[in-house]
Amino acid sequence: MNMPFSPTMTAVRILEHHDQNELTRIDKFVDDHAEGTAFHKSAWILAVAKACGHEWRYMLAENTEGDLQAILPFHLIHSVLFGRAIVSSGFAVGGGILSLGDHATQMLGDAVWEFTEIHSFPTVELRGGPIPGGEWQNKEGVYAGFATDLADDDENQLLAIPRKQRAEVRKGLKNDLAVRIGTNEQDRRDHYSVYAESVRNLGTPVFPKALFDEILDAFGPDADILTILSEDKPVASVLSLYHNGTVMPYWGGGSFDARRLRANDVMYYRLMNHARERGCQRFDFGRSKVGTGAYAFKKNWGFEPAPLSYAVRTADGEEARDVNPMSAKYRLQVALWQKLPLSVANRLGPVISKGLG
Numbered sequence: 001m002n003m004p005f006s007p008t009m010t011a012v013r014i015l016e017h018h019d020q021n022e023l024t025r026i027d028k029f030v031d032d033h034a035e036g037t038a039f040h041k042s043a044w045i046l047a048v049a050k051a052c053g054h055e056w057r058y059m060l061a062e063n064t065e066g067d068l069q070a071i072l073p074f075h076l077i078h079s080v081l082f083g084r085a086i087v088s089s090g091f092a093v094g095g096g097i098l099s100l101g102d103h104a105t106q107m108l109g110d111a112v113w114e115f116t117e118i119h120s121f122p123t124v125e126l127r128g129g130p131i132p133g134g135e136w137q138n139k140e141g142v143y144a145g146f147a148t149d150l151a152d153d154d155e156n157q158l159l160a161i162p163r164k165q166r167a168e169v170r171k172g173l174k175n176d177l178a179v180r181i182g183t184n185e186q187d188r189r190d191h192y193s194v195y196a197e198s199v200r201n202l203g204t205p206v207f208p209k210a211l212f213d214e215i216l217d218a219f220g221p222d223a224d225i226l227t228i229l230s231e232d233k234p235v236a237s238v239l240s241l242y243h244n245g246t247v248m249p250y251w252g253g254g255s256f257d258a259r260r261l262r263a264n265d266v267m268y269y270r271l272m273n274h275a276r277e278r279g280c281q282r283f284d285f286g287r288s289k290v291g292t293g294a295y296a297f298k299k300n301w302g303f304e305p306a307p308l309s310y311a312v313r314t315a316d317g318e319e320a321r322d323v324n325p326m327s328a329k330y331r332l333q334v335a336l337w338q339k340l341p342l343s344v345a346n347r348l349g350p351v352i353s354k355g356l357g
Contacts, residue, residue, distance in 0.1 A: 105130045
């Protein structure tokens with residue numbers, strides 16, 4: 001007698017309260033998944049919520065045995081200037097659905113859209129991961145990611161850099177630049193000072209210092225700051241995340257003197273060597289918008305761009321948020337922001353940037 005086939009059932013539920021056992025289980029799922037990122041981890045989700053005041057959720061797909069089949073972390077972003085949105089993950093270049101199969105992916109895609117409608121959000125953004133079927137828009141060709149393997153030692157790491165960029169690194173190494181790595185208060189102050197100046201010069205508002213502090217505290221040994229100093233003055237600094245053998249320099253920048261000193265070039269080369277000493281095998285330069293200076297800079301280092309796909313879904317009659325500072329609609333605002341005194345930009349920036357998500 002043939003027994004009827006009964007496929008494994010999958011159910012979706014939402015985690016919205018701090019349950020350490022659940023969060024530990026989620027983090028293990030992220031660590032064990034080949035596509036898991038730091039932006040799926042509870043450390044990121046909770047730190048962003050605490051620093052910027054945005055609510056968080058984890059949407060979970062589980063089989064009948066209670067085993068995780070997919071997760072979707074997201075933040076509920078509210079902004080007078082930039083609108084309201086469900087974002088996975090807030091302030092991240094990654095996130096999105098992390099899944100073991102198409103069925104679980106579709107279930108989470110349907111469930112998060114239902115959540116979006118119930119709570120009257122006009123749009124939901126999934127930054128990476130598989131894209132559910134249906135009325136999701138696949139935004140391709142806008143951003144590219146850059147990642148490559150690290151070399152075996154310092155000299156081979158230098159030789160792995162293309163000739164023209166390697167020459168810039170060598171020029172920087174001839175300058176009297178010191179390297180400091182840590183997460184203490186001095187490291188944090190110096191990093192924020194350099195980063196704030198850097199983004200002001202680009203015409204964008206700086207994030208709240210609390211965001212950097214909360215990320216560093218939440219990630220513990222899986223995050224640090226590398227700062228380049230000239231005559232004891234910080235000229236370039238980067239806050240990096242470490243996940244499953246990969247380092248990602250995430251928030252970095254340089255002062256006015258950094259270009260002359262080639263401090264940014266030295267900074268990334270030193271970070272590559274530091275990451276290898278920590279046991280990393282990969283260097284993830286993060287995403288850049290196609291056609292920008294950052295995109296060209298990363299290509300100059302020998303990184304091959306990999307197209308990134310983001311999924312967006314909007315309510316009928318609504319348009320997706322545009323929070324890209326390179327957008328033509330922000331051209332005037334960017335130009336004006338670049339002219340602000342740094343002290344003014346640093347006061348106003350954190351208030352505005354909380355709504356970017």
